[in-house]
Amino acid sequence: MTTTAIPAEARRAPAAAPKRRPRREREGAAWVFLSPWVLGAIVLTLLPMAVSLYLSFTDYDLFSPPKWVGLRNYVQMFTEDPRYWRSVATTLTYVAVAVPLQLALALVVALALKGMKHGKGFYRSAFYAPSLLGASMSVALVWRAIFNDGGTVDNLLGTGGWVNKPGWALLAMALLTVWQFGAPMVIFLAGLQQIPAELYEAAAVDGAGKWRQFLSVTVPMLSPVLFFNLVLQTIQAFQVFTPAFAVSAGKGGPADSTLVYTMYLYDRGFVASHMGYASAMAWVLLLVIGVVTAVLFRTSRSWVFYASEGDR
Amino acid sequence: MALHVGCLLALLVMLYPLAWLLATSLKPADEVIASLNLLPSHLEWSNYATALDGVNDVSIWRLLGNSLLIAGGAVLGNVISCSLAAYAFARLRFRFRGPLFAFMIATIMLPHHAVLIPQYIIFNQLGLVNTYWPLILPKFLATEAFFVFLIVQFMRSLPRELEEAARIDGCGPFRSFFQVVLPLTRPALITTAIFTFIWTWNDFFTQLIYLFDPEKFTLTLALRSFVDASSTSAFGPMFALSVIALLPIVLFFLAFQRFLVEGMASSGLKG
Numbered sequence: 001m002t003t004t005a006i007p008a009e010a011r012r013a014p015a016a017a018p019k020r021r022p023r024r025e026r027e028g029a030a031w032v033f034l035s036p037w038v039l040g041a042i043v044l045t046l047l048p049m050a051v052s053l054y055l056s057f058t059d060y061d062l063f064s065p066p067k068w069v070g071l072r073n074y075v076q077m078f079t080e081d082p083r084y085w086r087s088v089a090t091t092l093t094y095v096a097v098a099v100p101l102q103l104a105l106a107l108v109v110a111l112a113l114k115g116m117k118h119g120k121g122f123y124r125s126a127f128y129a130p131s132l133l134g135a136s137m138s139v140a141l142v143w144r145a146i147f148n149d150g151g152t153v154d155n156l157l158g159t160g161g162w163v164n165k166p167g168w169a170l171l172a173m174a175l176l177t178v179w180q181f182g183a184p185m186v187i188f189l190a191g192l193q194q195i196p197a198e199l200y201e202a203a204a205v206d207g208a209g210k211w212r213q214f215l216s217v218t219v220p221m222l223s224p225v226l227f228f229n230l231v232l233q234t235i236q237a238f239q240v241f242t243p244a245f246a247v248s249a250g251k252g253g254p255a256d257s258t259l260v261y262t263m264y265l266y267d268r269g270f271v272a273s274h275m276g277y278a279s280a281m282a283w284v285l286l287l288v289i290g291v292v293t294a295v296l297f298r299t300s301r302s303w304v305f306y307a308s309e310g311d312r
Numbered sequence: 313m314a315l316h317v318g319c320l321l322a323l324l325v326m327l328y329p330l331a332w333l334l335a336t337s338l339k340p341a342d343e344v345i346a347s348l349n350l351l352p353s354h355l356e357w358s359n360y361a362t363a364l365d366g367v368n369d370v371s372i373w374r375l376l377g378n379s380l381l382i383a384g385g386a387v388l389g390n391v392i393s394c395s396l397a398a399y400a401f402a403r404l405r406f407r408f409r410g411p412l413f414a415f416m417i418a419t420i421m422l423p424h425h426a427v428l429i430p431q432y433i434i435f436n437q438l439g440l441v442n443t444y445w446p447l448i449l450p451k452f453l454a455t456e457a458f459f460v461f462l463i464v465q466f467m468r469s470l471p472r473e474l475e476e477a478a479r480i481d482g483c484g485p486f487r488s489f490f491q492v493v494l495p496l497t498r499p500a501l502i503t504t505a506i507f508t509f510i511w512t513w514n515d516f517f518t519q520l521i522y523l524f525d526p527e528k529f530t531l532t533l534a535l536r537s538f539v540d541a542s543s544t545s546a547f548g549p550m551f552a553l554s555v556i557a558l559l560p561i562v563l564f565f566l567a568f569q570r571f572l573v574e575g576m577a578s579s580g581l582k583g
């Protein structure tokens with residue numbers, strides 16, 4: 001917070017600055033700048049959140065008015081809908097496989113690039129490219145073809161197409177996410193470069209080897225960045241949609257094995273027109289992401305190390 | 313040396329899907345499947361001719377134009393609305409600034425699906441479903457908080473002296489914003505613009521929900537109609553179209569890679 005110094009001074013001695021505009025006028029200007037954001041926050045965020053909470057207690061198909069059903073949607077979701085639980089299990093499996101693999105690969109590559117004298121910029125850009133291209137439908141179609149019967153993976157390993165086998169299809173999908181490790185890698189690399197070289201020198205003087213330096217200098221100094229990546233990638237992984245849609249040709253198959261949470265939500269809301277049920281699903285997702293984030297933040301106190309408050 | 317060999321090998325594996333895409337877009341129909349050979353026996357340019365004929369009777373130029381219109385509108389909206397909001401958060405004082413800033417940061421984490429259905433209902437009530445408004449209008453209301461945050465971080469790193477000088481010369485917050493701060497913020501604005509373009513260009517979910525008239529389809533949605541294709545005869549043209557759809561992103565990446573990589577790198581630090 002670097003913004004407090006000047007205005008605080010001004011408040012103490014208003015007469016000393018006659019050219020300053022009155023406080024109210026300046027505050028008015030701030031709200032002019034903020035007005036698009038405020039409008040968006042109210043109309044496109046807060047209001048929709050309230051509405052979707054209300055709809056989650058109703059039966060609504062977009063055409064006839066919503067009908068209040070109390071907790072019916074939630075009861076049905078938790079006790080009568082095996083596809084719902086299947087989608088929860090699929091999503092959790094996906095998060096548990098894709099996120100650690102992606103972050104581990106990102107960290108390894110960042111460490112490899114860190115000390116490189118030549119070509120670092122080239123590798124950094126090249127490894128980053130899939131993060132931009134990977135979200136596209138084009139790459140999704142390629143992925144389905146490579147992992148399909150007669151595709152590259154089938155030809156190399158003789159396993160048959162992964163996209164037609166439950167379990168394997170989810171792995172193919174997770175690999176599409178792992179392939180996009182470039183974004184967290186770039187963030188890791190930036191974090192690694194901010195670690196002062198003196199720390200490594202001091203550790204070396206004290207007789208620490210490479211591995212010891214990694215554990216005692218790199219890991220603690222990098223932990224805030226690791227934490228940031230973990231939160232961000234986990235939140236994104238919970239909402240995965242396009243890879244599942246592509247690998248399963250839009251059906252969540254085989255046998256619902258790639259029917260992730262958001263795909264099932266899309267199916268209930270926009271295909272089956274059960275907007276109330278889909279809203280209930282959306283709120284459960286919101287709460288789960290909120291809880292997971294809170295847990296990550298809480299546990300972070302024990303393993304994330306913030307060097308000093310001085311540079312912030 | 314071993315490091316370079318390892319990196320190059322990793323890069324080959326990483327880039328394989330892209331090489332596969334390019335190769336397949338130029339392969340004759342009977343070589344697409346069950347062959348590990350990337351190189352086609354001859355270059356089948358007719359795949360591209362077929363792709364250029366369009367999809368479902370909609371010309372490819374129409375699809376391309378639709379994609380460009382949406383991405384261009386989103387870029388304009390994000391750059392304007394996010395920089396305005398960012399200036400207020402970074403430099404101006406107003407009541408509830410702390411809580412509002414925290415709220416803004418929290419919306420970065422907010423899952424899109426939590427607001428999706430009511431947003432759809434609102435746009436449906438307004439008769440705007442199957443138009444581009446639901447895809448563009450939200451960007452003019454700074455709904456992508458990630459970019460507000462990115463620009464705030466950048467503005468906070470600017471020296472205050474210039475604004476102080478401008479204020480002493482009698483500049484109010486508006487002139488100070490447009491004439492002093494905004495020009496200095498250009499790198500962050502460019503980063504915002506490029507990321508917005510690429511993310512909007514790639515976006516699938518929102519377009520899938522809001523657009524259903526094939527005339528209004530984007531390249532992404534047109535490609536989606538191939539997702540079911542099982543006959544390999546459609547493979548060549550489908551991947552030719554995929555290459556065309558990917559081309560703008562590749563070009564943007566090659567031209568602006570520094571902004572993209574730096575922008576991504578800085579998002580994780582500070583704060």
